[in-house]
Amino acid sequence: MPARFNIAEVCVRRWARRRRSAAAPAIIEDGPGWARPRTHTFRDVAEEANRLSNALRLLGVRPGDRVAIVLPQRFETAVAYMAVWQLGAVAVPLSQLFGAEALEYRLQDSAAAVALVDDVTGAGVQAVRARCPALRHVIGLTGAFDVEVIDWPQARAGLRKRFEPHDTAADDPAVLIYTSGTTGNPKGALIPHRALIGNLSGFVCSQNWFGFDPADARVRSDAVFWSPADWTWTGGLMDALLPTLYFGRPIVAWCGRFDPLQAFALLQRHRVTHTFLFPTALKAMMKAVPEPRRHYRLHLQAIMSAGEAVGDAVFAYCRDQLGVTVNEMFGQTEINYVVGNCARLWPAKPGSMGRAYPGHRVALLDEDGHPVPVGAVGEVAVHRRDRHGDLDPVFFLGYWGNDAATRAKFTGDPSDSWCRTGDLARQDADGYLWYQGRADDVFKAAGYRIGPSEIENCLLKHPAVANAAVVPKPDPERGAVVKAFVVLTPEWAEQRARRTDPEREFDPPLVAELQAHVKGRLAPYEYPKEIEFIEALPMTTTGKVQRRVLRLQEEARARIQAAARPPANDPTER
Structure with a gap:
């Protein structure tokens, strides 16, 4: 773990500085009815992020300030994240699907100073803006707005495409992302820059080495990634967008709703090799196209799935019809990418959650915090310290403004404690976990x-x-x-x-x-x-x-x- 670390630096800036990688595709935009996709290079992302960082600094945004990102999958969303992080500010991802009440609560609770929107999400933010006193500015990155919204396409013209980034510590906060809120109000989980490093072993394993050859470091990945997962929630951001860019590979941004037939067409058109498809998407694709390889030319090398148990029906479909062994993964907003399968490293067992990814210490605990025997059901828990005795970088910093909830998440001494997930599983003799559902x-x-x-x-x-x-x-x-x-x-x-x-x-x-x-x-x-x-x-x-x-x-x-x-x-x- 480096002492100084910044997500924008490792995901975009370092690639944009190198002549060969600067012109490589980073974001490939596509959408329903588009005649052709739009490809944006790492240099494009870096220069546009620099302009936006300069604008945010002129608007008074300082390190530690929260900036709401209310955007779908698109080029501007990647730009927005990088601009916020290289400024040292904290990104607050907010889904375009949120209604007025959900938006208002999160904007108020985070005290976001600026909101970045597009022509679809801008109206929703404007509708609640008067009730969010901390929200000083709304920037419309695309589309036409009234005078209360800063018109980015016009404002960007006079801004420099160079920016001196803020030097962040690995422990500095990068993302304030709100949990689903199944009980009570949603809690804001504060994620540090270092969490990306904590995710990488799980990402590489679940994506079957992501196109790299583990026996030959000189082999460069040919991976192209796509996932319908929204880039404003943990799965889309930390399991798709950021690790893909970290490895200098392109990710497809689909500017439309998920449709199983459209998904197959997109996989074929962009020669997608790696993907994250949640079980509901895989179920829809299985029902819509039972024999996909009779109709589409697919290039899939890996499928990761998470959010719900895949089940052996979907597992068999991926293996037999898509030609890929699906790697199930388990994690949470607070501790993402900690358990899963890796067909390249250990045999997949249909329906299992997999095993602890390299580095993480995972156990099943009873109600008193003691490990349960093999075959018994217990609550999945992750230790603060990894297998080397160091603090695990995957951990969140705590719940925003809620120390009591942060303490309640852990069992044991603060420096030597287990983080309880609320998810139940049983472990077999080979160390594989089998999901049994939420405790509730x-x-x-x-x-x-x-x-x-x-x-x-x-x-x-x-x-x-x-x-x-x-x-x-x-x-x-x-x-x-x-x-x-x-x-x-x-x-x-x-x-x-x-x-x-x-x-x-x-x-x-x-x-x-x-x-x-x-x-x-x-x-x-x-x-x-x-x-x-x-x-x-x-x-x-x-x-x-x-x-x-x-x-x-x-x-x-x-x-x-x-x-x-x-x-x-x-x-x-x-």
């Missing part, structure tokens, strides 16, 4: 401990199912029963829509069929006693299923039914 997703039904992931994966193997989520439904006799929310594939949904009476003619047979499908593969107590068909599952902006939303919905329904039920001694019940 696991429930008991009729005395049995139920983890939703295995049931959801089983349902997904049925041709009618596009996606599924399993939660407990309150039951007065058994405490809870297993309930599944199922999203049908377009073909099955269309069949259902053509029925004159779908409740009577279509649903009961399919419910019974899905129940039998699970009964024949899992334990008898795991099959869903009730199945409800819905158009879409509630998802976080990072692509994770919000089972908590469905669980609370079922609890509310149960309360309403209980209130409407006559008392036990009501004579009308006799």
Whole structure:
């Protein structure tokens, strides 16, 4: 770990200084309906970032100040990050999908001084700007805005394309990124510059060496990276954009929504070799194109996936139809890229989370903070110190303005402690971890401990199912029963829509069929006693299923039914 370290320096500035790499492609922009992509070199990114850094400094932004980045995947987003970091300021990534309340809370809590927006996200920021007193300036990097927004295309013309960067320590804060907020308000995790170094062993392993030859250091990577992951959340930023640029390779910026058919076309057009595809994307691609290599020329060398358990159905699809063994990865905003698979280094076990990536110390702990035996379920925890006894660089600095929450995240002495993730897993004799769900997703039904992931994966193997989520439904006799929310594939949904009476003619047979499908593969107590068909599952902006939303919905329904039920001694019940 170097004492002085800056993400902008290692991801862009060093490549822009070298004649050979300065003209190499860094960002390849593409979008639906585009006649041709736009390629931006490392020199382009560096010079535009220098102009923006000069502008931010003129606007009074100083080291440590927070700058909100409210932008989708595009060239200007990469420029914005580099401009903020070489100034010594802190980037606050905010998704373009955030509504007014989510934007306002994060802008207020971070006390962001400036917001960088485009023609899509600018209106949302402007709508809440009056209620964010710390927000002094809004810069529109693209598009036309009113006089209250700084017009960057016009302002940039008079700014120098050289900039003397601020000298940052490795421990200086670089990113303030907010967690999903499944319980209470979202917490801002403060990520230091050094966290990028902590991510690299996991990135290289999950991407099967990223095109480098481990036996010959002279072999230069030919990797081209793409992921639909938003560059304003941890997966898109720390697992895609930054490590790709760190190794001097190009990343594709898709200026459009994710579509499974468009994804295959993009992989072919740009000869993408490495990708990060979350399970929901892989499921959609699997259902849309069961035999992709019959229709597309693919060049994939590695697929990393994270966010939810992939499951053996998707694992088999990637292996058999895409020709790549998918490497599942596990991490959190606070401690990213700590566990996963690497087909180049250890055999992949379908459905497993993998093993601790090189350097990190990982264990499964019980409620008292003690390691659990092999085969038992415990909470995934990561030690502050790596396998060499040094402080692990992957760790966050703490929660913004919330010391109590920071302390609660750790078990043990501050200098020799475990960081608890809230995710459950079991470990086999070979050291592989098997995801069992969030600690608050696991429930008991009729005395049995139920983890939703295995049931959801089983349902997904049925041709009618596009996606599924399993939660407990309150039951007065058994405490809870297993309930599944199922999203049908377009073909099955269309069949259902053509029925004159779908409740009577279509649903009961399919419910019974899905129940039998699970009964024949899992334990008898795991099959869903009730199945409800819905158009879409509630998802976080990072692509994770919000089972908590469905669980609370079922609890509310149960309360309403209980209130409407006559008392036990009501004579009308006799």
